[in-house]
Amino acid sequence: MAFEKMSTILREVDRKGTAALAFDCMHYESIAWMVGAAEQLNLPVIIMLYPAMTNFISLEAFAAITKAVAAKAKVPVALHLDHCESFDTILGAIKAGFNSVMIDGSKLPFEQNVAVTKEIVKVAHALDVDVEAELGKVGRAVNKEDFQDKSGYTSVDEALRFTEQTNVDALAVAIGSAHGFYVEEPKLDLQRLSELNAAIDTPLVLHGGTGIPDEQLQQAFRMGINKLNLGTEYFALFYSSLREYVERGEERPGMFPMWNYQKEKVYEYALRKLALTNV
Numbered sequence: 001m002a003f004e005k006m007s008t009i010l011r012e013v014d015r016k017g018t019a020a021l022a023f024d025c026m027h028y029e030s031i032a033w034m035v036g037a038a039e040q041l042n043l044p045v046i047i048m049l050y051p052a053m054t055n056f057i058s059l060e061a062f063a064a065i066t067k068a069v070a071a072k073a074k075v076p077v078a079l080h081l082d083h084c085e086s087f088d089t090i091l092g093a094i095k096a097g098f099n100s101v102m103i104d105g106s107k108l109p110f111e112q113n114v115a116v117t118k119e120i121v122k123v124a125h126a127l128d129v130d131v132e133a134e135l136g137k138v139g140r141a142v143n144k145e146d147f148q149d150k151s152g153y154t155s156v157d158e159a160l161r162f163t164e165q166t167n168v169d170a171l172a173v174a175i176g177s178a179h180g181f182y183v184e185e186p187k188l189d190l191q192r193l194s195e196l197n198a199a200i201d202t203p204l205v206l207h208g209g210t211g212i213p214d215e216q217l218q219q220a221f222r223m224g225i226n227k228l229n230l231g232t233e234y235f236a237l238f239y240s241s242l243r244e245y246v247e248r249g250e251e252r253p254g255m256f257p258m259w260n261y262q263k264e265k266v267y268e269y270a271l272r273k274l275a276l277t278n279v
């Protein structure tokens with residue numbers, strides 16, 4: 001098992017009619033615990049790094065840790081660079097050993113998004129690295145219109161042309177989700193999702209997983225989402241579990257019992273989320 005291409009994982013879950021979960025990680029603990037939880041359920045997992053996190057950990061260190069953890073894992077583990085607009089950072093990630101990258105040209109007009117994505121695909125595929133792109137507007141969950149305004153949702157016709165022209169390995173689509181904590185419960189446009197899924201073969205990705213009700217997530221997996229990105233809610237869990245631990249006022253303060261406490265909370269969360277993919 002161990003280190004695996006994201007496209008291989010996505011094809012496999014697509015065959016089973018479900019999704020793989022992708023977690024934005026930031027340090028050894030988050031990487032190892034997510035892989036550990038995936039192993040408990042015998043499910044594949046995608047470890048992602050958000051480019052801004054390179055303020056805390058280098059691309060090289062993140063890749064080395066993930067590969068070391070993956071080498072001992074009993075399940076497939078892919079390493080993906082999340083949302084990136086910089087050609088240089090993407091090249092840096094590929095050089096560091098990431099086997100999947102995301103080029104996010106979704107803010108650009110269609111033709112330009114196609115052009116920048118094609119550039120990345122050309123380089124990445126030559127080096128056996130997968131590429132995810134985004135089409136449509138997946139905005140911020142603090143802005144209601146970002147996930148409720150259907151004019152920003154991915155058009156089926158554009159998705160078809162985009163995937164044909166770019167040959168990407170995964171496509172993030174806008175169907176009513178957004179990044180961060182939602183100000184109002186989101187309602188995914190499952191009709192649009194099934195139309196997209198019927199029109200194109202490329203695995204579809206749902207961003208902004210935090211706060212989408214479990215039932216909607218499972219419906220989305222059944223209807224064509226093959227990768228779900230999660231970050232916000234368990235970043236918050238890292239914080240709240242640490243705070244809880246401190247407030248309990250342990251007699252013997254120290255890092256090790258604190259890590260164990262956090263590990264337990266993060267495992268609980270990851271196991272619950274991962275289990276949703278058993279649809």
Ligand SMILES: [Zn+2]
Pocket residue numbers: 083138179207208229
């Ligand atoms: Zn995203």
